[in-house]
Amino acid sequence: MDLNGIIDKLECDCKCCHEGLKNEVTGGYAGDLLSDVMANSSRGDIWVTRQIHQNIIAVACLNDLSGILITQGAIPEDATLEKARSEGMPVMVTRMPEFEAVGRIYHLLHYREKG
Amino acid sequence: MKRMTNNVSGSFFVLGRGFDHAGEVSGRLKKVFLAEKMSNEIIRRVAIITFEVEVNIISYADHGTIFYHVDNDVITIEAVDQGQGIKDIELAIEEGFSTADDEIRELGFGAGMGLANIKRFSDTFELSSVPGQGTSLKCTIRTDSTKMDL
16 A cells, blocks of 8 residues: 555645655554654654654654654644655644554555455 | 675764754765665664764764774774763663653653664674763674564
8 A cells, every 4th residue: 555545544634745655655653752763663664653843754764664644733844844855755644643543554554455 | 785895984973952953964874875785674773873873962962973984794883972971871771761851852852762772773882981071882783694683
């Protein structure tokens, strides 16, 4: 599944880098501690977080994540989107709380073929 | 994917409290190692270690320099900073221990995982410090090593 598939099902908006929505999502990671995400996320993961400052772009790029989903309706800072554009890292936002967003994404990635 | 590389080296200056720039050095170093055609696992370990080293300098030092060097199968990353230093190194390495202030924590740093991550993703790890003066860190990664627990 690519990021487009997740956007369709999760009622979220893409704030940056629409061209990256074709990125394949191979898994996911949720967290707001950057060291935790650095050490434990994997290439291709979608990262679900409440953090909005520009350091999240560096972390996502270093780990080759597929995209960042910001939860709870939080609005990414301008500097975050500017950096995301320069790196080509898709940033999406949803009004859902982190728990619900993660649950839905997990279901999409693991059970979508079973309906 | 592994490639024998000799004498690839360089250094980066890092300014304390420059949180907006956190990750820039790690990103540049990642590109260096991509160009050297290192494996994804080795590049990931280098990126994680360098990111944590960079964030530590930004968070706790006035300024510092990160050096990297590749010689045959060994990547060496060293950091020397001038700043507050570390009073109790054993304690500082323990996961969860942190002296970070609120500003650092609000940005998602300061969870006490940085030094633990550096140690975890290195093959060798040395840390020394003089409180009130600064900290030196040296770690190596063998390009032929695989850390099964990562």
